[in-house]
Amino acid sequence: MSKVQNWPYREEEDVFICPNNRKVLFKRYSQRKNTGGYEQDYKIYECEDCTDCPLKALCTKAKGNRQVHWNPVYEEMKAKARAALDDEQKAALYAKRKVDVETVFGDIKGNRSFTRFLLRGLAKTQTEFGLVAIAHNLLKVAGIRLATFSQKEKERFGKRPVLQIALFI
Ligand code: SF4
Structure with a gap:
């Protein structure tokens, strides 16, 4: 439920729709260094209003509105990998790769x-x-x-x- 990857995304507005049916809007770009020292680009989104949300305890520990830190490159690569694993032949190759x-x-x-x-x-x-x-x-x-x-x-x-x-x- 709290996983933004499972939320609907409206490309034309660049917003996610959270489980409470509220818009999670793009706010700004951000850069962060990962543990390997590489800089990564993030898009920061924030829910329009989390006040009185009955799902808040399950969704976020933040005092204010829920924020989402979205790395588009990383998410695209993950989506490609997931799609590849849906293909039986590719999944078998991947399993072999783990060992070889x-x-x-x-x-x-x-x-x-x-x-x-x-x-x-x-x-x-x-x-x-x-x-x-x-x-x-x-x-x-x-x-x-x-x-x-x-x-x-x-x-x-x-x-x-x-x-x-x-x-x-
Ligand atoms: S806490 Fe905010 S983002 Fe999470 S479900 Fe509720 S309204 Fe949506």
Whole structure:
């Protein structure tokens, strides 16, 4: 009920209609930095009058009128993603991506600390990410070779490997 995404929107007036059938009007633009340090543009809307609204306790904790901070770019991307997931074929691909791709991105971000690009522009970021991917794959190969080597050592000399070599290229 309090989710503005579920409220009707009248494009010609640029207003949302709240559950109490009142207009939530556009007031101003605003910019905010997100946790990653990026600036994001918001449209600020405010209900025309929340006085005596029987739904207010469920809708907002604000003393005055309910405000809505709307990020049009983010909401558009979310709507596109939702629409894609309605398609069975795309939903199956997405489920596969969670396993095949997201784990690699998570590893690169979490364990290799690559959380933002240093360069800007598509061509430069493609090159930068290409280098990150090469480094990631080389480290994976080195890890596999080290694990194989340790296993062979265990088989030859008992439970404890006598020698470990880090195969970083
Ligand atoms: S509190 Fe305001 S915005 Fe929320 S339902 Fe009531 S009138 Fe609408």
